[in-house]
Amino acid sequence: MSATLTEPAPPQATVAAPDPTTAAAAADRKPLTRKEIIGDHPTWCPGCGDFSVLAVYFKLIEKRKLWHEKIVTVAGIGCSSRFPYFLQAHGAHFIHGRALPFATGLSLARPDLHVFAFGGDGDAFSIGGNHFTHTARKNLNLTYVVMDNQVYGLTKKQTSPTSPLGFKSKTDLWGAVDYPINPMKQAIMAGATFVARTSHTNPAHVLQMMEAALDHEGFSFIECLSECVEFYQGAFDASNPRKGGAFNLVPAEHDVTDEMAAYRLAGEPLPGHFGIFYQVKRPTKNALEAKIIKDVREKFKGLEDWQILQKTFDRMN
Amino acid sequence: MSTATVGVSEAAAAPPVEAVKEAVIRIAGNSQDGIQAIGGFLARLAGRSEQDVMTYMTIPSTISGGPSIFQVRIGSGEVHSSGDEADVLLAFYQHSYEEHIVHLKKGGIVLYDADHVEPKPDWELEYRHVGVPISGLTVEAIGGTTRDKGKNVYALGLIAKMFDLDAAKLRNLIGERFSGKDTSVAANALNAFEAGYSYSVGHLLNTFRFVDSQRRGIKQVVMNGNEALAYGLIAAGVRFGAGYPITPWTDIMELLRRELPKYGGMFVQCEDEIASIAMALGASYAGHLAVTGTSGPGLSLKTEALGWGVMAEVPLVLVNVQRGGPSTGLPTNVEQSDLNIACFGSHGDCPRVVLAPANVEDCFYTAIEAVNQARQYSVPVIILTDQAIATRIEAFEQPKLEQICQQLTPDFTPVATFKPYDLSAPNGIAHHRPPGTRILDGRYPIASGLEHDEYGHPTASAKLHTLMSAKRRKKLQALAAQLPPPKLYGPPQGKLLLVGWGSTHGPICEAVDRARAMGESVSALHLKHLHPLPNGLEQLFSAFTHTRVVEMNDEGVYGYGQLAGILRARYCNPKILGINKTDGLTFKVREIVQRVNAEVVDGMQKY
Ligand SMILES: Cc1ncc(C[n+]2csc(CCOP(=O)(O)OP(=O)(O)O)c2C)c(N)n1
Ligand code: SF4
Numbered sequence: 001m002s003a004t005l006t007e008p009a010p011p012q013a014t015v016a017a018p019d020p021t022t023a024a025a026a027a028d029r030k031p032l033t034r035k036e037i038i039g040d041h042p043t044w045c046p047g048c049g050d051f052s053v054l055a056v057y058f059k060l061i062e063k064r065k066l067w068h069e070k071i072v073t074v075a076g077i078g079c080s081s082r083f084p085y086f087l088q089a090h091g092a093h094f095i096h097g098r099a100l101p102f103a104t105g106l107s108l109a110r111p112d113l114h115v116f117a118f119g120g121d122g123d124a125f126s127i128g129g130n131h132f133t134h135t136a137r138k139n140l141n142l143t144y145v146v147m148d149n150q151v152y153g154l155t156k157k158q159t160s161p162t163s164p165l166g167f168k169s170k171t172d173l174w175g176a177v178d179y180p181i182n183p184m185k186q187a188i189m190a191g192a193t194f195v196a197r198t199s200h201t202n203p204a205h206v207l208q209m210m211e212a213a214l215d216h217e218g219f220s221f222i223e224c225l226s227e228c229v230e231f232y233q234g235a236f237d238a239s240n241p242r243k244g245g246a247f248n249l250v251p252a253e254h255d256v257t258d259e260m261a262a263y264r265l266a267g268e269p270l271p272g273h274f275g276i277f278y279q280v281k282r283p284t285k286n287a288l289e290a291k292i293i294k295d296v297r298e299k300f301k302g303l304e305d306w307q308i309l310q311k312t313f314d315r316m317n
Numbered sequence: 318m319s320t321a322t323v324g325v326s327e328a329a330a331a332p333p334v335e336a337v338k339e340a341v342i343r344i345a346g347n348s349q350d351g352i353q354a355i356g357g358f359l360a361r362l363a364g365r366s367e368q369d370v371m372t373y374m375t376i377p378s379t380i381s382g383g384p385s386i387f388q389v390r391i392g393s394g395e396v397h398s399s400g401d402e403a404d405v406l407l408a409f410y411q412h413s414y415e416e417h418i419v420h421l422k423k424g425g426i427v428l429y430d431a432d433h434v435e436p437k438p439d440w441e442l443e444y445r446h447v448g449v450p451i452s453g454l455t456v457e458a459i460g461g462t463t464r465d466k467g468k469n470v471y472a473l474g475l476i477a478k479m480f481d482l483d484a485a486k487l488r489n490l491i492g493e494r495f496s497g498k499d500t501s502v503a504a505n506a507l508n509a510f511e512a513g514y515s516y517s518v519g520h521l522l523n524t525f526r527f528v529d530s531q532r533r534g535i536k537q538v539v540m541n542g543n544e545a546l547a548y549g550l551i552a553a554g555v556r557f558g559a560g561y562p563i564t565p566w567t568d569i570m571e572l573l574r575r576e577l578p579k580y581g582g583m584f585v586q587c588e589d590e591i592a593s594i595a596m597a598l599g600a601s602y603a604g605h606l607a608v609t610g611t612s613g614p615g616l617s618l619k620t621e622a623l624g625w626g627v628m629a630e631v632p633l634v635l636v637n638v639q640r641g642g643p644s645t646g647l648p649t650n651v652e653q654s655d656l657n658i659a660c661f662g663s664h665g666d667c668p669r670v671v672l673a674p675a676n677v678e679d680c681f682y683t684a685i686e687a688v689n690q691a692r693q694y695s696v697p698v699i700i701l702t703d704q705a706i707a708t709r710i711e712a713f714e715q716p717k718l719e720q721i722c723q724q725l726t727p728d729f730t731p732v733a734t735f736k737p738y739d740l741s742a743p744n745g746i747a748h749h750r751p752p753g754t755r756i757l758d759g760r761y762p763i764a765s766g767l768e769h770d771e772y773g774h775p776t777a778s779a780k781l782h783t784l785m786s787a788k789r790r791k792k793l794q795a796l797a798a799q800l801p802p803p804k805l806y807g808p809p810q811g812k813l814l815l816v817g818w819g820s821t822h823g824p825i826c827e828a829v830d831r832a833r834a835m836g837e838s839v840s841a842l843h844l845k846h847l848h849p850l851p852n853g854l855e856q857l858f859s860a861f862t863h864t865r866v867v868e869m870n871d872e873g874v875y876g877y878g879q880l881a882g883i884l885r886a887r888y889c890n891p892k893i894l895g896i897n898k899t900d901g902l903t904f905k906v907r908e909i910v911q912r913v914n915a916e917v918v919d920g921m922q923k924y
């Protein structure tokens with residue numbers, strides 16, 4: 001009997017159940033060094049918030065011994081979405097707004113990989129808004145980091161779906177009039193099982209969130225405030241202690257399984273709180289599909305694929 | 318009905334038995350009457366009896382029912398099309414009778430439900446009428462009310478008697494169809510069948526018997542085009558798919574959703590068509606060649622991501638079951654108007670492969686060919702079928718599955734070094750190493766939609782854009798050189814060459830037969846590989862005085878249809894003209910013959 005999508009044949013052991021030989025070998029293998037992961041020099045403007053997210057991603061790879069063959073990085077289009085080129089690992093630079101369905105296909109087809117998707121606020125909540133909702137509700141096993149700069153960076157300062165009311169851009173000369181989307185509320189409502197907020201100004205916190213997201217089984221969403229120094233300078237000063245703002249952690253007594261409490265946190269105005277707002281366990285689509293496959297295949301034990309098809313054709317004559 | 322030998326039995330009370338080579342039976346009623354089921358039984362019986370069969374059906378686009386027909390043509394010889402005119406019309410209602418009698422041959426038999434149909438005296442002179450109170454007799458046989466479904470099976474019994482069909486095989490088929498359900502359902506169906514079968518139609522008209530099929534010893538399968546395509550994908554080794562429902566593609570996705578888990582695969586219902594192609598590309602990039610599919614409007618939505626597949630050189634199979642367009646168009650009618658978008662849709666220079674199967678059997682094999690071309694050339698391949706081929710049922714020789722079925726296992730073997738877009742690769746054909754592959758020199762590939770260098774990293778170099786554009790194009794040129802030259806139907810030279818593609822294959826071939834029988838010098842060429850076209854077509858064209866491209870699409874602003882336009886552009890041949898129509902129905906053989914006569918043969922004789 002052949003391998004299935006959800007139970008791949010060796011040599012690729014699944015993340016969930018690593019093959020003991022690989023596990024032993026893995027223990028000896030040195031984690032990748034920063035030098036081994038650095039890719040193209042980022043094309044970002046000096047001072048862009050996205051640099052620190054990339055640096056944290058390198059750190060995560062080193063610290064958590066994520067080898068080249070165990071991860072894949074996917075993005076849509078935008079300044080932030082240039083991510084995959086900036087590291088030496090398998091990656092795909094897809095089209096504007098559609099990184100999540102692409103990452104979904106990857107995640108479902110390859111349970112042995114950890115899939116990371118990166119993108120901007122326009123990519124995630126404007127053109128890709130519907131995909132965000134559906135990826136969250138399907139609870140795909142993957143991590144999605146949105147670098148929210150509340151503006152369209154790559155296309156040079158148009159209003160983004162997260163731009164605050166009154167934000168002056170090239171498409172809102174008199175200030176933005178459309179009510180902004182709240183990514184955290186959006187994620188909670190859509191059924192994401194891990195919803196966290198962080199800011200590029202606090203790399204240690206970004207790393208903490210990325211690690212928690214990596215460990216989470218299911219759709220882990222991180223909104224990372226990431227300043228666009230070119231088109232929206234100072235957007236997040238209120239949350240940056242170095243600029244006189246406050247970086248408040250989620251209160252210790254916050255119950256991350258309490259959806260209403262998470263929703264209230266999400267509704268706070270800037271600077272708000274940082275940390276995990278919401279985290280619950282719900283079966284992933286990956287696991288549910290794997291179970292369907294396993295149950296269905298029980299009935300076809302020992303048959304080659306062509307014999308299964310033959311059985312079907314025998315009923316069609 | 319083409320009669321072989323006539324008048325076998327002349328016994329006193331028994332009706333005369335006529336031996337026939339083939340018959341066209343049109344069943345007209347409402348969609349909720351289960352007429353599709355009768356058609357399906359007849360088609361499958363023909364398949365089991367080694368006969369050729371082709372069906373044609375219409376389903377109303379509204380779910381609440383409404384008039385619907387099923388036409389089945391059964392033959393002991395080869396059957397190319399579902400037949401222009403019916404030999405027998407089974408009419409359940411007055412509207413069925415009145416609307417469909419025009420499709421009956423003069424002198425043909427109308428078998429009508431006397432409880433619902435009032436025959437017209439004028440028509441009684443032209444057609445042979447047989448009234449049977451089908452509704453009442455069904456109630457008598459199995460109880461219930463006339464609204465109950467049994468009358469379709471009752472009518473099947475009548476037809477079985479009339480055509481001396483193998484009743485034992487039909488009983489088996491009925492039993493299989495209703496197995497699993499409440500046993501009383503199967504029992505009722507069988508009772509209705511027996512009642513119909515034993516009702517004596519004999520004293521009203523003659524009965525028929527099909528002459529033996531010439532194809533003894535061939536095991537056939539019976540299915541529609543959507544099924545054949547879906548099973549072809551499975552046989553080819555496709556284990557991941559994603560889609561969004563839209564008629565007439567939906568059946569394929571439902572089937573794959575149901576069947577793929579048996580093979581360890583899965584099919585995902587997505588939020589829209591863009592997500593579907595994105596997901597399929599994600600799985601393909603991951604190393605498992607995936608399929609997505611759609612009809613009409615959905616293809617428009619997929620074109621941006623399709624361009625990514627071309628640019629990033631990721632294999633993909635994209636099925637498009639054509640229906641009438643533009644926009645929502647004619648959702649349940651046939652048209653061949655998506656050829657241009659299939660060949661050229663998406664911005665930029667965007668070479669992809671387009672294939673169109675000619676019949677149901679070809680759907681199965683085209684799916685396999687598409688999968689292998691996508692993999693071999695690292696390119697998206699579009700399979701263009703249409704509503705007619707999707708829904709019609711045919712019998713064909715059972716594929717030899719043990720030989721045909723493929724396993725596609727991704728290769729994760731570590732490599733020393735790797736360039737995903739290697740410009741030195743012969744004919745530009747390079748293959749991806751899926752994520753999970755270790756690349757020992759530490760340079761990892763990016764699948765990129767930006768113009769890129771050989772590693773997939775973005776470049777603004779004009780020179781690289783020129784080289785990479787050529788690389789993507791050369792792959793298709795290499796493929797074209799590999800394609801078998803298409804076979805002509807009829808002699809290799811003459812006055813007129815009919816060129817077709819996709820589901821018009823059958824009627825075009827029959828039209829050639831008819832025209833040749835009338836002494837005209839006509840041949841046909843059927844193109845399956847539409848993009849790239851096979852090499853050498855110009856030689857074939859040059860042996861004919863006239864060329865007409867027969868297509869179910871509009872003649873366009875300049876007077877020719879979509880394939881004709883492509884052929885004219887390719888061969889600079891102004892002799893290439895079209896025979897087009899946009900009535901949402903398949904070509905009738907007669908329509909083609911009439912157009913050939915009017916436009917070409919008569920025209921030529923004037924010179
Ligand atoms: C289909 C399509 N529409 C529009 C664009 C142009 N475009 C590229 S990025 C972008 C917005 C980027 O904003 P965001 O996602 O917030 O990313 P940022 O650059 O701010 O990181 C737009 C409109 C495109 N590439 N594709
Ligand atoms: S434009 Fe803004 S988001 Fe883009 S790189 Fe520059 S600073 Fe960063």
Ligand SMILES: [Mg+2]
Pocket residue numbers: 078120121122147148149150151152153160
């Ligand atoms: Mg942005």
